[in-house]
Amino acid sequence: MYKILKKEELNSQIFLMTVEAPLVARRAQPGQFIILRIDEYGERVPFTISDFDKDAGTVTIIVQTLGKTTKQLSELSEGDCILDFAGPLGMPTKLDGLKKVCVIGGGLGCAIAYPQAKKLKKLGADVTVISGFKTKDLIILENELGLVSDKLVITTDDGSNGTQGFVTDRLKEELLSGEKFDEVIAIGPLPMMRAVCNVTKEYNIHTTVSMNPIMIDGTGMCGGCRVIVGGETKFACVDGPDFDGHLIDWETAINRQHMFKEYEQKSLHKCRVRDTL
Secondary structure (H helix, E strand, C coil): CEEEEEEEECCCCEEEEEEECHHHHHHCCCCCEEEEECCCCCCCEEEECCEEECCCCEEEEEEECCCHHHHHHHCCCCCCEECEEEEEECCCCCCCCCCEEEEEEEHHHHHHHHHHHHHHHHCCCEEEEEEEECCHHHCCCHHHHHHCCCEEEEEECCCCCCCECCHHHHHHHHHHCCCCCCEEEEECCHHHHHHHHHHHHHCCCEEEEECCCCCCCCCCCCCCCEEEECCEEEECCCCCCEEEHHHECHHHHHHHHCCCHHHHHHHHHHHHHHHHC
């Protein structure tokens, strides 16, 4: 059993949860993820490791309440326990040797962008972070990202925070102003990451994206997390989740992501109905 040591609401849809998991924390690195199961009847769900403390033996995940399991997680409190918390899984992000990097996070993707930027800053890189949200009320990790970046730009679709536009607009501004990045790391919704890659391709900037396909076992056995990269089939759970964004078959990835939306909504509806009984 894995005890929840801290739970904090970041906005109306997203919350942070710090879990006591010393064996996971000991080996965790930016870019990796865990798979948890709330109880013996629960489904296996992956969550990116947003932060970790090897000395304290803790792992932090950031969760958006969207489906059945995330709703159930949102109902747990500090002191409650999670049955399974397996990890770290996946390949760590390759960050060594980078000198000037732009890390881009869209919405919940900022939870993954944070450990990337934190590690890059520790390695001595010059880090620009661009984070995008729909509205001001949905902004998360502003202070944390500010501490691990040399430049932080936060934009909203509606301009409610004073800076309107998409992350690609801000990226273009940086590039047009003469900034030259060794690499761009983009994390967020698939359409956003694809749009970032379309921009960086024009400038021949290597771009790493973090893929989040349907995932079940996390060991490459089920094949559910297939991603086509450079014409070859890769498994996000063992070959990724990071890949060269310029090689991703984005159309296939986006279509696959929507395959189980109907079933997910039915499962969430059943969960809500049980809560009212």
